Amino acid sequence: TRTSRPQRILKAVQKNATKGDPESVISAIDHYCRHKEWAMNVGDDKGLILDSVLTEVNPSTALELGTYCGYSTVRIARLLSPGSKLITVEFNPAFAAVARQIIAYAGLQDKITLVEGPSGDLIPKMKERFGIKSFDFVFLDHWKDRYEPDTKLLEDCGLLKKGTVLLADNVICPGTPEYLKYVRNSPRYESRYYKSNLEYSKVEDGLEKSVFLG
Numbered sequence: 001t002r003t004s005r006p007q008r009i010l011k012a013v014q015k016n017a018t019k020g021d022p023e024s025v026i027s028a029i030d031h032y033c034r035h036k037e038w039a040m041n042v043g044d045d046k047g048l049i050l051d052s053v054l055t056e057v058n059p060s061t062a063l064e065l066g067t068y069c070g071y072s073t074v075r076i077a078r079l080l081s082p083g084s085k086l087i088t089v090e091f092n093p094a095f096a097a098v099a100r101q102i103i104a105y106a107g108l109q110d111k112i113t114l115v116e117g118p119s120g121d122l123i124p125k126m127k128e129r130f131g132i133k134s135f136d137f138v139f140l141d142h143w144k145d146r147y148e149p150d151t152k153l154l155e156d157c158g159l160l161k162k163g164t165v166l167l168a169d170n171v172i173c174p175g176t177p178e179y180l181k182y183v184r185n186s187p188r189y190e191s192r193y194y195k196s197n198l199e200y201s202k203v204e205d206g207l208e209k210s211v212f213l214g
């Protein structure tokens with residue numbers, strides 16, 4: 001096909017959403033992916049859990065691993081208080097290019113810094129490059145076998161503090177067994193599973209919320 005799936009999602013946003021209105025961008029993507037073609041956005045069902053955890057944490061500094069088209073980026077940034085920042089990491093330039101346009105369409109570019117590159121290289125540079133002391137909130141939604149190593153890397157780089165909340169997508173489907181084992185068995189985390197369903201489907205999936213205890 002001539003266009004990519006992310007490009008078709010962007011077109012659906014430009015056609016059906018209102019510029020500067022994040023809610024309409026979220027709805028346009030959800031409608032397109034539910035009725036036209038599936039895509040790996042966190043989606044509306046798990047999105048409600050993401051919203052409730054975000055409202056509870058009210059992070060000043062948030063990190064997202066795996067931007068893709070920017071759906072959860074917009075979902076997170078729309079709930080941030082004035083002056084709060086979200087850094088999102090994406091290593092596929094084509095996906096990053098679409099995400100930038102969707103973020104701009106939602107009018108949230110001032111709250112979001114999209115950094116292109118692999119998380120493994122970028123996490124150690126967060127302090128020096130972005131003046132981050134630590135993150136209040138981390139959303140993990142990139143390659144599933146990278147959740148555990150990147151969490152350990154965030155710890156080692158001193159980017160987690162007492163009370164930092166990690167929220168991980170897809171802990172059931174496709175599944176993140178090593179990550180679950182790590183956060184559920186480590187004395188340094190208080191973990192809880194939020195049952196839901198895979199985006200735009202009836203298959204079970206869920207989010208794992210893990211609070212770093214310091």
Ligand SMILES: CCNc1ncnc2c1ncn2[C@@H]1O[C@H](/C=C/CNC(=O)c2cc(-c3ccc(F)cc3)cc(O)c2O)[C@@H](O)[C@H]1O
Pocket residue numbers: 040041042065066067068069089090091092095117118119120141142143144146169170173174198199
């Ligand atoms: C190398 C690790 N570091 C990375 N650093 C920066 N960006 C990264 C990284 N990994 C992956 N990415 C990016 O994150 C995104 C990858 C997400 C991987 N997600 C999934 O595989 C996924 C897959 C499903 C799924 C579920 C059921 C199915 F039948 C089929 C697919 C559902 C989801 O919600 C998913 O999140 C891409 O944009 C990729 O370019």
Ligand SMILES: [Mg+2]
Pocket residue numbers: 040041042141169170
């Ligand atoms: Mg996901």
